[in-house]
Amino acid sequence: MSFSLRLPVRFAHVDAAGIVFYPRYFEMLNAAVEDWFAARTGIGFAELHLERGLGVPTVKIDSQFVAPSRLGDMLTITITVERLGESSCALRYAIECNGEDRVRASAVLVCMNLDTGKSTPWPAAIRDRLAATDMIAIQSVA
Amino acid sequence: MSFSLRLPVRFAHVDAAGIVFYPRYFEMLNAAVEDWFAARTGIGFAELHLERGLGVPTVKIDSQFVAPSRLGDMLTITITVERLGESSCALRYAIECNGEDRVRASAVLVCMNLDTGKSTPWPAAIRDRLAATDMIAIQSVA
Amino acid sequence: MSFSLRLPVRFAHVDAAGIVFYPRYFEMLNAAVEDWFAARTGIGFAELHLERGLGVPTVKIDSQFVAPSRLGDMLTITITVERLGESSCALRYAIECNGEDRVRASAVLVCMNLDTGKSTPWPAAIRDRLAATDMIAIQSVA
Amino acid sequence: MSFSLRLPVRFAHVDAAGIVFYPRYFEMLNAAVEDWFAARTGIGFAELHLERGLGVPTVKIDSQFVAPSRLGDMLTITITVERLGESSCALRYAIECNGEDRVRASAVLVCMNLDTGKSTPWPAAIRDRLAATDMIAIQSVA
Numbered sequence: 072m073s074f075s076l077r078l079p080v081r082f083a084h085v086d087a088a089g090i091v092f093y094p095r096y097f098e099m100l101n102a103a104v105e106d107w108f109a110a111r112t113g114i115g116f117a118e119l120h121l122e123r124g125l126g127v128p129t130v131k132i133d134s135q136f137v138a139p140s141r142l143g144d145m146l147t148i149t150i151t152v153e154r155l156g157e158s159s160c161a162l163r164y165a166i167e168c169n170g171e172d173r174v175r176a177s178a179v180l181v182c183m184n185l186d187t188g189k190s191t192p193w194p195a196a197i198r199d200r201l202a203a204t205d206m207i208a209i210q211s212v213a
Numbered sequence: 214m215s216f217s218l219r220l221p222v223r224f225a226h227v228d229a230a231g232i233v234f235y236p237r238y239f240e241m242l243n244a245a246v247e248d249w250f251a252a253r254t255g256i257g258f259a260e261l262h263l264e265r266g267l268g269v270p271t272v273k274i275d276s277q278f279v280a281p282s283r284l285g286d287m288l289t290i291t292i293t294v295e296r297l298g299e300s301s302c303a304l305r306y307a308i309e310c311n312g313e314d315r316v317r318a319s320a321v322l323v324c325m326n327l328d329t330g331k332s333t334p335w336p337a338a339i340r341d342r343l344a345a346t347d348m349i350a351i352q353s354v355a
Numbered sequence: 356m357s358f359s360l361r362l363p364v365r366f367a368h369v370d371a372a373g374i375v376f377y378p379r380y381f382e383m384l385n386a387a388v389e390d391w392f393a394a395r396t397g398i399g400f401a402e403l404h405l406e407r408g409l410g411v412p413t414v415k416i417d418s419q420f421v422a423p424s425r426l427g428d429m430l431t432i433t434i435t436v437e438r439l440g441e442s443s444c445a446l447r448y449a450i451e452c453n454g455e456d457r458v459r460a461s462a463v464l465v466c467m468n469l470d471t472g473k474s475t476p477w478p479a480a481i482r483d484r485l486a487a488t489d490m491i492a493i494q495s496v497a
Numbered sequence: 498m499s500f501s502l503r504l505p506v507r508f509a510h511v512d513a514a515g516i517v518f519y520p521r522y523f524e525m526l527n528a529a530v531e532d533w534f535a536a537r538t539g540i541g542f543a544e545l546h547l548e549r550g551l552g553v554p555t556v557k558i559d560s561q562f563v564a565p566s567r568l569g570d571m572l573t574i575t576i577t578v579e580r581l582g583e584s585s586c587a588l589r590y591a592i593e594c595n596g597e598d599r600v601r602a603s604a605v606l607v608c609m610n611l612d613t614g615k616s617t618p619w620p621a622a623i624r625d626r627l628a629a630t631d632m633i634a635i636q637s638v639a
Contacts, residue, residue, distance in 0.1 A: 082389060082400055083382045086508055087515045087568055088268045088327050089405065094243065094509070097236035098367045105366055116366055117427030121373065126230050133275040139330065142513055143401030185230055188281065224531060224542055225524045228366055229373045229426055231547065236367070240509045247508055258508055259569030263515065284371055285543030372552050372611055378523035385520060410514050417559040423614065469514055472565065 073151040074110060076103040080144040090139035096174050097132075100164050103148040104180070112200040125191070126183045127160075134176040144168045155202050158182045158190045215293040216249040222286040232281035238316050239274075242306050245290040246322070254342040267333070268325045269302075276318040286310045297344050300324045300332045357435040358391040364428040374423035380458050381416075384448050387432040388464070396484040409475070410467045411444075418460040428452045439486050442466045442474045499577040500536060502529040506570040516565035522600050523558075526590050529574040530606070538626040551617070552609045553586075560602040570594045581628050584608045584616045 078099055086092040108127065109115045119125050140146060146166050153161040159181045166174035184191040193201070220241055228234040250269065251257045261267050282288060288308050295303040301323045308316035326333040335343070362383055370376040392411065393399045403409050424430060430450050437445040443465045450458035468475040477485070504525055512518040534553065535541045545551050566572060572592050579587040585607045592600035610617040619627070 081386055082512055083385060083518065083520070085513045087262050087511045087513070088270075088325075089513045090270070092243075092509060093271050093274075094236050094239035097239060101234075101236060101367060102365055115427045117425065120229050120426065128230075128232070128281070129235050129278060131277050132235070135273050136271060139270070141401065142404065143399045223528055224370055225376065225378070225527060227371045229369045229371070231371045234367060243509060244507055257569045259567065262568065283543065284546065285541045371546050372554075372609075374554070376527075377555050377558070378520050378527060381520035381523055385518075404513050412514075412516070412565070413519050413562060415561050416519070419557050420555060423554070467514075 073149045074103070074107040075147055075149045076106050078102065078146050078148065080140050080142055080146060082142065084140075085142050090141055093134075093136055096134070096136070096166065099146070099148060099166070100176065100178075101129075103150055103164070104162070107150045111203070112197050114197065120185065123194075124185045125194075126185050127180045128183055129178050130159075130181050132176055132178040134174060136174055137172040140166075140168060140173050146173065152201060153177065155193075155198065158192045160193075160201060215291045216245070216252060217289050217291045218245040218248050220244065220288050220290065222282050222284055222288060224284065226282075227284050232283055235276075235278055238276070238278070238308065241288070241290060241308070242318065242320075243271075245292055245306070246304070249292045253345070254339050256339065262327065265336075266327045267336075268327050269322045270325055271320050272301075272323050274318055274320040276316060278316055279314040282308075282310060282315050288315065294343060295319065297335075297340065300334045302335075302343060357433045358387075358394060359431050359433045360387040360390050362386065362430050362432060364424050364426055364430060366426065368424075369426050374425055377418075377420055380418070380420070380450065383430070383432055383450070384460065384462075385413075387434055387448070388446070391434045395487070396481050398481065404469065407478075408469045409478075410469050411464045412467055413462050414443075414465050416460055416462040418458060420458055421456040424450075424452060424457050430457065436485060437461065439477075439482065442476045444477075444485060499575045500529075500533040501573050501575045502532050504528065504572050504574065506566050506568055506572060508568065510566075511568050516567055519560075519562055522560070522562070522592065525572065525574060525592070526602065526604075527555075529576055529590070530588070533576045537629070538623050540623065546611065549620075550611045551620075552611050553606045554609055555604050555606050556585075558602055558604040560600060562600055563598040566592075566594060566599050572599065578627060579603065581619075581624065584618045586619075586627060 080091055084091045084095040105116050146168050149165045151163045153163050159179055162178050162180060164174070164176040164178065165172070181190045182193045183189065222233055226233045226237040247258050288310050291307045293305045295305050301321055304320050304322065306316070306318040306320065307314070323332045324335045325331065364375055368375045368379040389400050430452050433449045433451070435447045437447050443463055446462050446464060448458070448460040448462065449456070465474045466477045467473065506517055510517045510521040531542050572594050575591045577589045579589050585605055588604050588606065590600065590602040590604065591598070607616045608619045609615065
């Protein structure tokens with residue numbers, strides 16, 4: 072199922088208009104992806120990158136900024152796996168505040184061999200864990 | 214025509230894998246939008262936001278990260294106006310390095326009244342300037 | 356007493372050498388200041404800035420980066436009030452990982468009237484709360 | 498002598514109060530250090546880190562934010578070498594806008610072996626170039 076992370080809109084996120092500067096949303100999404108990946112696979116990004124020599128770069132992301140978010144808003148970022156390929160993964164992201172839509176996005180991540188810089192099939196153990204859809208995890212530590 | 218800004222890939226842009234962390238590309242695109250807007254309309258973002266009470270938030274952006282960029286790469290960011298609406302503007306972005314595709318994106322920006330937080334028609338003078346397509350500007354100051 | 360916030364070292368924080376890029380530490384410190392201020396005074400930064408027209412800019416910060424922090428490290432940021440002035444506040448920051456020193460810093464923040472851009476005495480209610488040193492708060496939500 | 502880099506205050510740099518969020522100044526200083534180092538030694542950060550396995554982390558920085566900078570301000574960042582040690586370098590930074598002081602800082606950088614994570618003496622060629630004080634370079638490309 073889906074995975075959620077709650078994050079406050081901080082001073083560092085907002086612009087002169089007092090609303091979240093949109094590049095900051097992608098930093099938040101990446102934080103959620105880190106936690107989702109670790110929760111699903113048991114492998115943190117440190118182990119993945121530094122010990123296993125793998126990365127999961129985003130190769131495509133389509134985003135809609137539905138409504139502005141303001142300083143102090145508590146955001147809920149939800150990640151849903153849409154499709155799991157041989158060496159890729161399609162994710163759907165939703166950022167909400169009290170049930171109100173803020174951002175909708177869909178992304179494709181690939182499993183990359185950091186040595187070659189090329190995509191590589193998911194290790195079986197990782198793929199199996201990402202494919203498990205019967206889990207619901209709500210995490211609130213940023 | 215199109216507008217270009219050249220920016221180096223800096224230490225602040227890259228991640229542990231030595232490649233540009235994708236949220237940083239959106240900061241670069243925003244820098245290019247600032248310079249494009251000022252070059253086209255003669256109005257900087259400071260004047261736009263602080264004196265005129267207008268903003269141009271991005272409401273939609275679809276992005277493809279075609280190939281990774283590395284520390285020290287000199288990137289060229291090109292902005293092309295695709296369509297100019299009553300209160301919106303569709304832009305196409307390309308980020309290249311020595312003619313090699315790195316990022317392709319298309320975005321919609323709206324003219325927003327910062328007091329109401331709602332979209333508002335472009336002021337005629339701004340719209341006329343954005344509509345002028347016979348200009349080519351190459352800027353290399355970041 | 357002191358106030359603490361726990362934050363993980365995320366992908367967004369590290370550089371090509373795999374360690375925290377030092378400007379990111381200041382974003383973490385600012386996050387801790389936001390939470391400290393809200394915990395101490397009951398006033399979030401949104402209310403402070405947007406409703407009360409006050410800010411608390413950092414006017415001075417001296418920092419030592421004692422040891423590098425790496426992706427996945429769980430950091431504890433501790434804030435201690437050193438001195439509370441008429442319109443300023445001296446804070447001591449410590450960032451640690453499992454009891455190991457990472458960053459030591461001391462800063463001066465001032466209470467600023469956002470309209471005039473000048474320092475202004477702390478409102479009595481805020482000053483009284485900041486002066487209360489008998490509280491210990493451990494917060495772990497980022 | 499000193500080295501200067503000119504950078505505009507961009508939308509990405511300012512906070513809800515419309516002034517530069519202080520962690521962004523450190524990103525600007527780091528950009529200036531990159532350009533200073535490349536101009537002085539002929540070695541870019543990419544070559545330094547990726548080919549030579551060396552880094553120049555900041556181990557200490559003391560900063561004063563003398564006056565706020567606003568969206569659209571054109572800043573001049575000046576770097577002066579204060580002292581060159583066996584494996585370290587003390588730098589003085591000044592950020593000004595039209596001759597008006599904005600930030601004053603002094604920092605110590607060390608030459609670090611990225612494999613061992615420990616400081617190492619400057620390679621002679623680099624040290625000699627950093628020691629050459631008869632150069633004045635004004636660079637305006639960000």
